[in-house]
Amino acid sequence: MRTEHFLTRLDRAFARLDREPERPAHLQTPRMSRHRVVLLGSTLAFYLAIVVAVLTTSWLVRLDWQIMFFRPYEQWPQLHAFLDYLVVLGQRGPTAVMVAAWLGWRSWRQHTLRPLITLGVSLLLLNITVGAVKLGLGRLGPHYAREIGSAELFAGGDIFPSGHTANAVVTWGILAYLASTTVTRRVLSVVSAVVSLSVGATTVYLGTHWVSDVLLGWSAGLLILLALPWFEPLIARIEAYVFEVRERMRRRVEAGLVPEPVAAALTPLLSAGGKWQRRRPVGPVAPAAQPAPAATAGAGHSPVTVRPAAHLPRPHVIRSERTPVTPAGSRRPAHTERAGAAARGTSARPVAGG
Template identity: 80%
Template sequence: MRTDQLLSRLEPVFARLDREPERPAHLQTPQMSRHRIVLLCATLAFYLAIVVAVLTTSWLVRLDWQIMFFRPYEQWPQIHAFLDYLVVLGQRGPTAVMVAAWLGWRSWRQHTLRPLIALGVALLLLNITVGSVKLGLGRLGPHYATQIGSAELFAGGDIFPSGHTANAVVTWGILAYLASTTVTRRVLSILSGVLSLSVGATTVYLGTHWVSDVLLGWTAGLLIMLALPWFEPLIARAEAYVFELREQWRRRLEEGRLSEPVAAALTPLLSAGGKWRPTRADGAEAPVTAAPAAGHSPALRPAAHAHPASRPHLIRSERTPVTPAGSRRPAHTERATARSARPATGG
C-alpha cells in the first residue's frame, strides 16, 4: 500500500522530467519608461552631489573621520566573525559565479541566452564606470589615511566608490531585473537593496571603506541597473549572433565540412534539434535559418531527439531499461534465488 502511494506521488515528478522544457511565450523585458528616466536622473544628481561633497571636504568627509575614530569593530567585536563572512556577498568573484550558475540554469530552461548576456553586460558596465572613478580619484582608505580631516583624494588609492557595495547592487539586483513576474521583481529588489546596504555597512564596520564610499558605491550600482534597459537591443543582437554562429557550425557539421575530432566535440553542443531560439528586444522569437537537408554526411549527423506529442506516462516500476539485446535486468524470481544462494561469509 505504501509503495503504491509513493509511486502515485512520484508520478507527477516523472511526468515533469519526461516533458520537454517549454520556453515562455512572452518574456517580460523592462522598458525605459518615464518613471525610470526620472529615477535615473535623480540618482545621477545624488551621485554627483556625493562626489562634490568629498571633493570640497564638506561635512560628509568629517562624518567619515568621526566614524573612523569611533572604530565600530572595537565597539562590537562579537559580530566581527559573522561580518567577515557576510562581506563575501559583495565580492565579485564568488557572487558572479553563484548568480551565473543560477542564470545559466534559467537560460537552459527558457531556451534563451538573455539572462547570461544581461549579467555580462551589467558586470562590464560596472567595471568600466566604477573602475574609472576609482582610478581617477585615487582615494585612500581609512587604514591608510595620512592626514586627519583630509578627503585623501589623488593619493593612489582605489576605494571610492565602494566596489563591494556596487557589486552587491548589480550582481543581486540582476536577479530582480530578470524576474518573470512583477511581484517577484519587487521582492527581489527589496532583498537586493537590503543585502547591498548590509554589505556596505559591513565594510564601514571593518574599517575598509568610508561612509561616503558606500553611499557612492550603492548609487553607482543603482545607476547601472536603471540604465540597463537601454542596452536591451545590444543584448538581443548579441544573442542573435550567438545563435547564428551556432547554426553555421551546425550546417558545417551536417555537410561534413568539419574534421572528425572537431565534429565529435561539437555534436553534443549542436544536436539540440533546434530547441534554442534567439529573442528580440520585445521578447518575441526571432527567426533562425534552418539547416539544409541535402549534402550532409550520415556519419556526422547528430542524433535526433524526438519528443512525442502525447503518450501515456509510465511509472518507475513499468520502466525497464532495454538494450538491443534485450533487458539485462533479471526477473524478480531470479534475483531472489541468486540472493538466497549467496554464501553468508565472504570468499
C-alpha cells in the first residue's frame, strides 16, 4: 500500500517563503523611450503654462471664479453624499495603505522588493515636488478667497496644485507602471485615468479646489510617473542594499552574535531564503557516532545490525522537505503455521469433507 503526501495550503506557503528572493525573469524594467520623453516634455510645457496663466491672472483665473460662483454642489445636491466617499480615493493615507497592501503581496509573490520601493520613491517625489510648489505659491482655496478676480497667490495657502488629484494620478498610476503584461498595463492605465479625473472633478464640485488646481495636479502626478524610469537604477540599488543588510544580519544570527530574544524574533524574517532552511541545534554538537559492527546470530542467518539506543539530535526539517514514508512489503503479519505448511508442501487451509 502506497501513501501519498499531499501539500496543504500552509505547506505551499512555507515552500514559497523558503525560496530565495529574486527578480522575475519575464519582467522588464521600463526605460525612458523617445515616446516617453515626448510625453514628459509636453506635460512639463503644460505644467509651466498653467503656472504662468495663474501668475498673470489670465482667463484661467476668471474661469476659476466663474465655476466657484456657479457652485456645482448646489446645482446637483443629490451627488454630494456619493462624491464625499469618492474623493477618498485621492487621499494619501487610505490610498497608500490599499496600494501598499497590494504591492506587498506582489513583492512576496515575485520575490522582489521593487514594487514597494517604487511606490515609496514615487510618493517621496510627490511630497517634495507638490509640497514645494504649494508652499512656494501659497494660494488660497475657493472657500478662503478674499478678492474677486484675484489669483489669491502668496497668501499663506496650500491649495495649488491639488494634492488629491496628484496623489490619485501617482498612487493608482503606479499599478499600471508595475503591470506585468501589456494588456494589464493598458487596462490599469484606463482605470487610473478615470479615477484621477473623477477625483479632480469631485474636488471642483465640492468647492475645495479651483479648476487650475486640478489641472496642475493632473500634470504634476503625470510628470512623476513619466520620470520614474530615471529612478530605476536608484530603486535597484536600494533593493540590493536591503538584501545585503538582510544577509549580513542572517550571518550574525547564525554566528550567535545577536542576543537570543532578538535572534528568536529575527529568525522567521531571515529564514525566507534557501540558505536558512534548517534550524541549527542549540548547544554543543555531539561527535558523530560510529556504526556498531554487525553481529551474527548463528550460521546461516542474515546479519542483524545493532543500533545504538540513544539517537543524536537531528536538525529541524521544514514540513515541505519531509519525504513521505512508504512502507515496504506487505502489512499483513507473518503466520508461522502457514510458513511451516508451505515448507512441507501441504496447504495450510483444511480440506472440507475429508
